[in-house]
Amino acid sequence: MTQPGTPSPAGRISVAEASQRSQAVLDEVERAVVGKRLPLTLVLAAILAKGHVLIEDFPGLGKTLAARSLARVLGLDFARVQFTPDLLPADITGSFLYNQKDGSFDFRRGPLFTGLLLADEINRTPPKTQSALLEAMQERQATVEGETFRLPEPFHVLATANPIEYEGTYPLPEAQLDRFLMRVSFGYPTTQEEHDVVTRRLARGQEDVDLDQVTDAGGLSAMQAAVEIVTLDDTVARYCVDLATSTRDHKDVLTGSSPRGSLGLALAARGFAVVRGRDYVIPEDVKAVSRAVLSHRITVKPELWMTQASGPRVVDAVLAEVPTPRALEQP
Amino acid sequence: MSAVALTVLAVGVLLLMVMFAARSGPERIFTGPLHDPSFRGVTPSYTLPTPPSLPGRGHRQGLLHGNPFFTTLGWVVRLLLALCVLWLVQLGVRRLAERLREWRGRPRPPRPGQVDFEVLDDPDPLVEEIRRDADEQFALLLGGEPRNAIVACWDRFEEQAERVNASRKPWETSSEFTLRLLDQVAADAGAVARLEALYREARFSEHEIDEARRHVAVEALRDIHASLGIGAVSR
Numbered sequence: 001m002t003q004p005g006t007p008s009p010a011g012r013i014s015v016a017e018a019s020q021r022s023q024a025v026l027d028e029v030e031r032a033v034v035g036k037r038l039p040l041t042l043v044l045a046a047i048l049a050k051g052h053v054l055i056e057d058f059p060g061l062g063k064t065l066a067a068r069s070l071a072r073v074l075g076l077d078f079a080r081v082q083f084t085p086d087l088l089p090a091d092i093t094g095s096f097l098y099n100q101k102d103g104s105f106d107f108r109r110g111p112l113f114t115g116l117l118l119a120d121e122i123n124r125t126p127p128k129t130q131s132a133l134l135e136a137m138q139e140r141q142a143t144v145e146g147e148t149f150r151l152p153e154p155f156h157v158l159a160t161a162n163p164i165e166y167e168g169t170y171p172l173p174e175a176q177l178d179r180f181l182m183r184v185s186f187g188y189p190t191t192q193e194e195h196d197v198v199t200r201r202l203a204r205g206q207e208d209v210d211l212d213q214v215t216d217a218g219g220l221s222a223m224q225a226a227v228e229i230v231t232l233d234d235t236v237a238r239y240c241v242d243l244a245t246s247t248r249d250h251k252d253v254l255t256g257s258s259p260r261g262s263l264g265l266a267l268a269a270r271g272f273a274v275v276r277g278r279d280y281v282i283p284e285d286v287k288a289v290s291r292a293v294l295s296h297r298i299t300v301k302p303e304l305w306m307t308q309a310s311g312p313r314v315v316d317a318v319l320a321e322v323p324t325p326r327a328l329e330q331p
Numbered sequence: 332m333s334a335v336a337l338t339v340l341a342v343g344v345l346l347l348m349v350m351f352a353a354r355s356g357p358e359r360i361f362t363g364p365l366h367d368p369s370f371r372g373v374t375p376s377y378t379l380p381t382p383p384s385l386p387g388r389g390h391r392q393g394l395l396h397g398n399p400f401f402t403t404l405g406w407v408v409r410l411l412l413a414l415c416v417l418w419l420v421q422l423g424v425r426r427l428a429e430r431l432r433e434w435r436g437r438p439r440p441p442r443p444g445q446v447d448f449e450v451l452d453d454p455d456p457l458v459e460e461i462r463r464d465a466d467e468q469f470a471l472l473l474g475g476e477p478r479n480a481i482v483a484c485w486d487r488f489e490e491q492a493e494r495v496n497a498s499r500k501p502w503e504t505s506s507e508f509t510l511r512l513l514d515q516v517a518a519d520a521g522a523v524a525r526l527e528a529l530y531r532e533a534r535f536s537e538h539e540i541d542e543a544r545r546h547v548a549v550e551a552l553r554d555i556h557a558s559l560g561i562g563a564v565s566r
Contacts, residue, residue, distance in 0.1 A: 231535070231536055231537050233534075233535045236535065251433065278536075279536065280531075280532070280535045280536035280537070280538075281535065282504075282506070282531050282535050283504045284504055284506065284507070287504075307434075319502060320502050321501075321502060322501075322502060323501035323502065324501070324502060324503065324504045324505075325504075326486075326505065327482055327485055327486040327489065327505040327530070327534060328482060328483065328486045
């Protein structure tokens with residue numbers, strides 16, 4: 001497998017090439033993860049926007065499979081960490097070990113130093129360990145005993161959390177949730193899709209799905225560079241800001257989206273536009289990513305916890321209120 | 332929530348005061364029992380003679396109850412307290428009603444088949460309006476810079492819809508609205524998609540929009556009109 005950070009011989013690529021490659025990635029991943037094109041598109045859009053993704057779903061819905069498949073198809077190094085209550089920060093970042101040969105301390109890298117890290121059940125570990133990972137996500141570096149180590153490029157975290165079991169868990173604080181560009185749910189497959197899962201497995205004759213590598217770490221970096229040249233019209237940028245700020249004024253909301261939400265909308269919409277084959281963002285792109293980008297940045301008032309009020313519902317309400325950019329701008 | 336709790340607390344305190352005033356008279360609330368020996372609970376072994384110069388309890392009662400001014404004042408105080416209570420109660424009820432209304436008005440997941448936009452009962456008026464406005468729409472598309480012309484041509488569909496009272500919701504994008512309308516009048520889907528793609532590119536991209544793109548848009552608009560039974564326009 002290609003080492004993370006290896007420069008692609010192709011160098012810079014156009015948006016059209018990035019789009020074609022994105023479609024090829026999705027087609028390949030969909031061979032393993034059946035019928036989840038839209039959530040997979042969102043995850044890929046977040047990766048193209050250099051973001052991290054929190055996948056919140058019930059057990060057995062393909063979270064780990066999706067992460068492994070994406071890592072394989074994107075040609076990234078893959079590491080999985082099962083977050084448990086006794087996990088320590090050094091178990092993720094790595095630690096210095098005494099070398100008896102030359103009497104020095106050598107740094108042994110932890111699973112953090114990879115291309116795509118699957119942080120499984122991130123809410124099962126105490127905040128101290130969570131914050132070690134989240135610091136690395138934000139700054140793309142890890143500091144161990146005063147020494148700073150850069151993480152490979154590209155570096156992405158796909159974290160999973162179970163939304164129904166709360167006993168013995170440490171829910172991520174809002175400030176840490178904010179570090180994830182998106183929170184995505186795969187949801188249950190339809191009956192037909194579930195039937196496809198069964199028949200494909202029986203036809204395959206083995207558990208693993210052999211997927212082809214579509215690109216490598218350098219290729220992904222080139223795709224991410226292509227996203228940077230996607231045009232975002234000023235009226236669409238204002239629409240992103242209006243959506244994020246409107247979450248702060250909603251009657252059910254204690255704390256709305258931070259400015260990072262506006263930025264996240266703009267970045268994720270650009271990634272989404274590339275996957276959809278455009279080098280410019282349309283308001284529909286913003287709408288498509290807004291639920292995944294904004295809902296986890298919203299804290300509902302405590303007195304409404306027993307009601308149906310929730311982040312996604314607030315985002316839906318905001319989407320049904322905030323005016324979209326007009327065809328003809330008003331003078 | 333804290334405002335509601337404070338209101339309830341205030342109502343409770345006032346109710347207690349009113350009940351106490353009703354039982355013992357409002358003067359008891361303001362003067363209190365501290366100077367009244369009958370509240371001490373201890374029977375004195377002897378009775379002090381009341382000095383004739385000092386007014387005693389009987390004298391005070393006589394002064395309060397016998398005096399029409401104090402009697403009227405007592406009733407006025409009771410009335411004011413009752414009004415206060417009524418005001419606070421109606422405040423609390425109104426607040427509760429607001430909460431209930433908010434709770435009932437909370438957005439609910441749409442039922443299958445439920446849509447949150449207007450559906451034209453009869454698409455004929457819109458087709459008629461597009462027919463009536465066809466010359467003007469072509470004129471917009473053929474004049475000025477190609478980029479602005481394509482955007483103006485697409486926006487014209489919105490104006491035509493507004494004239495037959497089918498306005499775009501503010502949260503709907505122009506593409507969503509116009510595609511839906513043209514679908515309802517059964518316009519040529521391929522031509523609509525071509526014109527919509529050109530509109531999006533002209534409106535949101537920095538691509539060069541040249542005369543060739545305008546030509547494609549003219550062809551698309553012509554096909555849309557033809558699919559609606561609108562004949563060739565003069566231009």
